[in-house]
Amino acid sequence: MISSELLESIDPESREKAKAVLRVRFRHTNHDHPLVAQLVRFAYSELLERLAASLDDGKLDPALQIPQQPVETSAPHIPQSLSIDALLSQRINLVALPQLVVQLQEAINSPKASADDIAKIISNDVKLTASLLRLVNSPLYGLATRIETVSRAVAIIGLRPLASLAMGATLLSGFNRQMHNEAMEQFWLHSIACATIAKRLAEQTNRQEPERYFVDGLLHDIGRLFILGGFPENAEAVYNYASAMGMSLHEAENALIGFSHVDIGGRILEKWNLSEATTAAVRLHHTPEAQPESPFDDQHIIHLADAIAKALGYHARGDFYVPKVSNFSWTKLGLGLNRMDDIIANLNLEIETVAHIMLYASL
Numbered sequence: 001m002i003s004s005e006l007l008e009s010i011d012p013e014s015r016e017k018a019k020a021v022l023r024v025r026f027r028h029t030n031h032d033h034p035l036v037a038q039l040v041r042f043a044y045s046e047l048l049e050r051l052a053a054s055l056d057d058g059k060l061d062p063a064l065q066i067p068q069q070p071v072e073t074s075a076p077h078i079p080q081s082l083s084i085d086a087l088l089s090q091r092i093n094l095v096a097l098p099q100l101v102v103q104l105q106e107a108i109n110s111p112k113a114s115a116d117d118i119a120k121i122i123s124n125d126v127k128l129t130a131s132l133l134r135l136v137n138s139p140l141y142g143l144a145t146r147i148e149t150v151s152r153a154v155a156i157i158g159l160r161p162l163a164s165l166a167m168g169a170t171l172l173s174g175f176n177r178q179m180h181n182e183a184m185e186q187f188w189l190h191s192i193a194c195a196t197i198a199k200r201l202a203e204q205t206n207r208q209e210p211e212r213y214f215v216d217g218l219l220h221d222i223g224r225l226f227i228l229g230g231f232p233e234n235a236e237a238v239y240n241y242a243s244a245m246g247m248s249l250h251e252a253e254n255a256l257i258g259f260s261h262v263d264i265g266g267r268i269l270e271k272w273n274l275s276e277a278t279t280a281a282v283r284l285h286h287t288p289e290a291q292p293e294s295p296f297d298d299q300h301i302i303h304l305a306d307a308i309a310k311a312l313g314y315h316a317r318g319d320f321y322v323p324k325v326s327n328f329s330w331t332k333l334g335l336g337l338n339r340m341d342d343i344i345a346n347l348n349l350e351i352e353t354v355a356h357i358m359l360y361a362s363l
């Protein structure tokens with residue numbers, strides 16, 4: 001949190017500016033929820049720190065630009081032919097799962113696969129090995145000793161967690177190579193933030209496989225890539241409409257194209273044969289209360305991680321607003337509010353490090 005000395009050094013006009021950014025960022029959320037109140041406090045402190053830094057180096061931090069104020073606008077024309085099936089058939093190259101991921105999945109699911117088998121699959125890919133080792137040596141794990149080999153990583157982190165991580169890294173690098181622009185970078189930064197936060201929430205509540213939630217977070221908005229890749233002009237029109245109307249992207253997609261990124265994302269994950277738990281996270285992260293009898297808790301953790309990521313300013317294009325936090329999900333998480341301070345305080349560094357490894361160091 002920002003020190004009172006630093007706070008005093010920031011002029012009232014700049015403080016008002018930070019508040020204006022936050023008023024828009026948090027305009028759709030439930031301010032009476034204790035987690036939201038804590039996120040607002042943290043986000044304010046964080047913005048002021050950024051502001052102090054940008055005053056020092058003379059550059060205006062993009063996080064401090066006040067977003068467009070919502071204005072009523074008419075709905076753009078979207079062709080009727082837009083359907084999930086049309087999108088899936090148009091994006092054949094994206095629908096194919098990388099061979100490496102298929103091999104990893106088979107190995108994880110095979111009772112006969114050994115740690116050596118998994119280590120061999122990973123080690124065959126030099127770039128994947130390098131980025132995995134950077135990840136396990138990053139603050140994401142906070143290990144005391146350096147891990148230099150994949151087999152050592154398997155021994156320390158575990159077979160399934162490492163395979164999950166490898167799967168996430170491979171998927172991300174595959175997509176990242178295909179499309180490269182600012183919107184895509186923002187998209188992956190949001191996904192990586194959500195993944196890192198989800199893993200941390202899972203660890204702090206002693207869940208069995210924190211890496212599973214990391215993969216959930218990486219993939220939770222994957223449906224957006226198909227809409228963006230298949231119909232870029234329409235995707236842009238939906239983003240603009242959502243911002244102008246002050247709607248969540250999920251609502252705007254449903255209103256304009258009749259389905260949203262969670263529908264198409266769920267279909268893709270089924271096609272890829274990914275776990276039901278991850279599919280639940282993708283399908284239900286905006287409506288975590290829709291299936292209260294669900295045996296999984298992935299949708300709850302990803303719903304909260306998505307909200308926290310946006311609260312901290314890690315939002316993708318066209319999806320700016322912190323959503324309403326589901327109290328059902330918050331209760332399912334089972335984390336005391338008093339422990340959130342410590343978790344949030346370290347998130348930025350963790351997210352930036354993981355993003356650096358996964359996005360900017362060439363995979």
Ligand SMILES: [Fe+2]
Nearest residue numbers: 220221285286
């Ligand atoms: Fe989403």
Ligand SMILES: [Fe+2]
Nearest residue numbers: 194220221306
């Ligand atoms: Fe999201």
